[in-house]
Every structure is written in C-alpha cells, then in structure tokens.
Amino acid sequence: MGLAEMEPVDVKLTDYRMKVYLAVAAIPQGKVSTYxxxxxxxxxxxxxxxxxxxxxxxxxxxxxxxxxxxxxxxxGGFGGRTDASALARKRDLLLSEGVKFVDPDTIHPDSLYDFSQPAG
DNA sequence: CATGTGACGCCTG
DNA sequence: CCAGGCGCCACAT
Known part of the structure; x- marks a missing residue:
C-alpha cells in the first residue's frame, strides 16, 4: 500500500465550501436536491x-x-466515489429516510426539494 | 500564471 | 436511448 493512500484528506474550508455545506444542511429528511x-x-x-x-x-x-x-x-456519487457499492449505500440511506424511487437508481420527482419553500 | 480534473448539466446528432 | 462536445468553476499541481 502506497503512503499516499493513507494520508488524511486535508479539507480546506473555503467560503465557497461553507456555503455549499450550509445549503445542503437545509435539505429536510425524506427529500433531495440537486447539484x-x-x-x-x-x-x-x-x-x-x-x-x-x-x-x-x-x-x-x-x-x-x-x-x-x-x-x-x-x-451521482457518494463518499467521493461513483462505483456501485458507494451508490448502493447512498440509495439505502435515502430509502431509510423515506425518499421515493421510481427504479433502483432514480428518485421520484415528488421527493425533490428545490429550496423555494421554507417548510419543504 | 497554465493546465488538468471532476459526486454536473445542457445541447446535439 | 446512447455517445460526444462544451461550458462551467473550485482546487490541486
């Protein structure tokens, strides 16, 4: 195993990143938004x-x-990855929160949160 | 400063 | 439906 693979990922918390995290924190359980x-x-x-x-x-x-x-x-992706196992975990998390799917890989439009309504 | 790289998105054929 | 092409922009190198 190469040393680079065990290096911790150093996260630089720029203003931009903080804006993204703040916005994402507002998405309610059972809903999703898009990039x-x-x-x-x-x-x-x-x-x-x-x-x-x-x-x-x-x-x-x-x-x-x-x-x-x-x-x-x-x-999309999850945990910095786009492989099937990562996406399966993302899907299971969403399912457990009550997000509806139209097929194993596609969310139902009813579950979309678009930030326009304060109370989802 | 120049270049490469994406958990994207839209348009074309 | 499935490629490509390209704009996009923060970050790393």
Missing part, C-alpha cells in the same frame, strides 16, 4: 463545483450530502 439547484441557491453557475465541495464532507452527518443528486434524479 445544480444547490449551485443556483448559493449564487453559482457550476454544479460541478458543488460536486467538488461534496466529494469530501467534514460535517457528516450534520451535512447530509447523500441528499444531493443529479438533475436527472439519478444518484
């Missing part, structure tokens, strides 16, 4: 940059990063 909607909510036009910030989440589980999915309502 793009989070980006818009914090005044940014790059969903990719939101994904970058969520690759490492130093505030789990207070910041429920598993509640952020792609705009097509497929899962």
């Amino acid at each position: 793009g909607l989070v980006a818009r909510h914090i005044g940014c036009s790059s969903a990719r940059a939101v994904g970058q910030a969520l690759r490492v989440n130093p505030f789990a589980p207070d910041v429920p990063c598993h509640r952020v999915v792609r705009s097509d309502l497929k899962l």
